[in-house]
Amino acid sequence: MAEYPIPKSAVIFEEEIKKSRFITYLQHTEGLSEARAFWEKIKLTHPQARHHCWATVAGNPEDSLQFGFSDDGEPAGTAGKPMLNALQGSGVGEISAVIVRYFGGVLLGTGGLVRAYNSGVQQALKLLETEIKIERIAFRLDCDYGQWGWVQLLCEKYQIAILSQDFQVQIHLMLGISEKMIEPFSLELTEKSAGKLMLQPLEEGE
Template identity: 35%
Template structure:
């Protein structure tokens, strides 16, 4: 089960895209794969995808860190390596990276030479460092999704208003009125709704939806 961590420093950086790096230690290959993961389910799906991509590997060691700020959810697995030699050092490197909402898998192809406890710790930690050195990073922007019901005459002005507040239109439906789903940065939400009320003379109907 994931445990809760309340000691990590605040961060709002996430991987901007997946990345992969490979190192060789003696005769073993260590392939580190990293991706953004906004939930434990997303992290598990990424781990499963890496396993499916390289089913003949000896081990798929993973670590994930979900969330930002004072509370994060952590997870790690040695995946058959000696306890404490793989998942823990991989997670330690991830925690020191400044990233949140991240899943990391280090896949090992055993080369026939035992590395020992210290060698495994260094190898998994170095593989994690290698991929963290190249993964692109971006600031995580918290967003909200609004469902708007407006009259036809307000349709184009509302689209322009959303664009002016860095919003994106997710869906539109045309019936007696126009229904739009708009995703907006949280920082823009108050100004957008205030200007929407002015634009529509208070006739727009607004509801917040889950952001999936």
């Protein structure tokens, strides 16, 4: 999946279930380290809460290596996994959910906990605004000043992000191109430049 929705802004949803207070936080987080930092931030915000349960789809929603969750002291399988299931069901990527629970003295039972944590994320997702992220692959392109005008127009035509530009003897460009645009862009680039301009894949570490 080269395109998928990501959160546009943060969401907070609060409800009370059998005297326990549940506060759900949703936020855009890119990568597991950002997701864990968000979790730690919420824990510091609510130091008196009994539980700070967490789940994340920290990258492409189809990339299971970017999934994570924690029950944070709730019975195993009753919090983090139901929260993750709700996030996965939404199809949204680069998203984290933290649910803070202030215990009200009434036990909910395992079924009640699963419903509460899954529902908290589901309710928060209804309030979430999203935008589409297009995954792009980075390429280098060197062109002459006389070619710069039509190269810019070509980038606009194929929705290519110009990540950096360096004006030296030639113009050195770093381009971000979505997978489906690589072939048509390359073909038109070759055609317009009579075979003189070629996309260069970035070497590892560049």
